[in-house]
Amino acid sequence: MIKLLDKPLKAFIIYSFVVLLCSIPVYFLMVDWIWVHEVKAHNQIVAESTKKHLIDLRMDDRQVGESVALWNKLQPDTKLQQVPSIRPDSTYDIYRKNKYIPIKGYDRFQGLVTYFAINGKPYSLTIESNLEESYETIAGITAITIGFFIILLLGFIKLNKRISARLWRPFYQTLEKIKAFDLNMQHQISFEPSGIIEFDEMNTSISNLVASNVAVYRHQKEFVENAAHELQTPLAIVQSKLDVLFQNQEITNEQAILIEKIQNGLSRVSRINKNLLLLAKIENQQFLEKEQIDIGEALDEVHSLLSDFEEEATLHLEVGAKVVVDANKMLVETMLTNLLMNAIRHSAHPAEIRISLFNNCLTVTNPGTAGLNSEKLFKRFSSVSKLTPGSGLGLSIVREICVRYHWNVSYVYLNQLHTFTVDFGSLSVNS
Structure with missing residues (x-):
């Protein structure tokens, strides 16, 4: 089961995660495109500046040859050489092993080949720029994006829960009042205006x-x-x-x-x-008088009153720790009598009926050939047995008395034995 407030939050988290995954390749393509574009522009500027300076020097052929040799020594990442003819400029991408840091493996380079003439002779200038930093930039941006995404998501979850808790507070207040409502009390439910x-x-x-x-x-x-x-x-x-x-x-x-x-x-x-x-x-809450009642003593009194049924059933009474409840004496005696009479009435005669009082629980066990319908057992005028129908109200009275004092009554059929249990819970007093 999942709360209503968590359903849209789960959908939002999944949607945000999908958007994040989709954004990573977009970031990669965009940053790579921007980086390549900037490198191309950088190479173009360096090439144009270099060509202009070489032409403006107005050197003779010998000086040009010496300058080209010197340039190639000073700028190993570029290449200036004489060519047969002038061609259109071109660019290229190439992966080359890093000769300065071999452990890094291969680096990506963006190259530009441009052509120009000095003293009427054609020359080519090749300029390369390392693009490896673009991957580091992409990784950094991705890491920062994921970090901010996590911060945003955590903040969104916390903010959503806080806002939702405040907005849904009237609903939960209504729910609590409905849970606490008891039709037997016959009181009205009042709700405060929520403004929604x-x-x-x-x-x-x-x-x-x-x-x-x-x-x-x-x-x-x-x-x-x-x-x-x-x-x-x-x-x-x-x-x-x-x-x-x-x-x-x-x-x-x-x-x-x-x-x-x-x-x-x-x-x-x-x-x-x-x-x-x-x-x-x-x-109608007409039994308001309460007193301290020892369940063991009450069982002894009911047991003696039912001595006339000894020919039909033998009652075995076992009492452990003393259990004292704060209740109306007549109602307690009525509950005990109904439980025992129900066991006697619905047992094959002669029967062995066991009554035990241990661990704050009263248990009445009698033999039977078939289990009873638990859903209808405590309802009024329900027929628990076709052979001995009774009035159909005895167990209903037991349930109403237990509900009144917040005790729990239950039934189970196991190993051809009917077992009724009344759990007096924390309201009882052990001594």
Whole structure:
């Protein structure tokens, strides 16, 4: 993954590097052309000056011959000699081994051959200039260019990050507020004006979206809570009427069986109703009372309360270090009861269920023939087992309690064992 700010920066760096590579041969050709042009002009000036001085001396043939010999001795890089005829001037390039510094190898020379007449006799003058310095000049310019390119690039990267960080600060502030937003808290998100049209429009759209979702969520919670409250009384009335009818001695066996099935279904509906009320109260922050609770002691109490299920499952409790949490006692007991009842309900009877409390983690393990759907496991009314459907709210309540106190609940199926783990994290107190 790469940050949005780094994407254009990467493209700019690649583009700059390509431009630098392309500029090197351009520098070479341009500097070489300028250097050759200047050397040609220099050779032309030296040749014209030399010819003018030789002609202006007005020497006779003997003096000219002596001067030519002396010139060739004094100027070994040039050559003055008599030729059969006068020809047009010409230039040439030649590589010749450096006779003064052999270790340097071959040097490049630019030569000029020009013709003129002294006392009516044709002469040629050859002048050569070393072009080796052009390569040194090109190398120097290239090195300086690369150095300044690196300085410019580093400065551009640093400047771009500083400017981008300042320009994108409103975006990251918005992102942090969205990350911290919790729909269960039902609070609105407020954004400060950034002075940038795009960010202000984004913040306005997010605020409207959050307000709409909070309103819908609040209405749904109110509906569930009101419906659960309203159902309590009629459910209690129906249950009492069924109890009276069941005690009637005039009913037949078939009617008694039918009434018993109705009572079982009604009990399940009553449990769902109570669980929905409990979820609504948890989400509405109605369990504000907190106290120091020893998880080990709470497990002992729940274990003793579930002793009636010994025929269905055997509970093995192992408690290591003492773990104390700051929470509501009723919610902690509800979470523990739901975890253990879930293990009992979804195990083949009789079952061996192991409960351990070590390293700030509570683990409940029970045998099973197939793993559960982790994505739907903690959702409301999700069916984790077709054989024992339950109310579909027990694990949802466990998750809501863990979310409330910032604990982490997880599930894994390995070696035909279901394992639920509650990690109390740094909020717990070990002693």
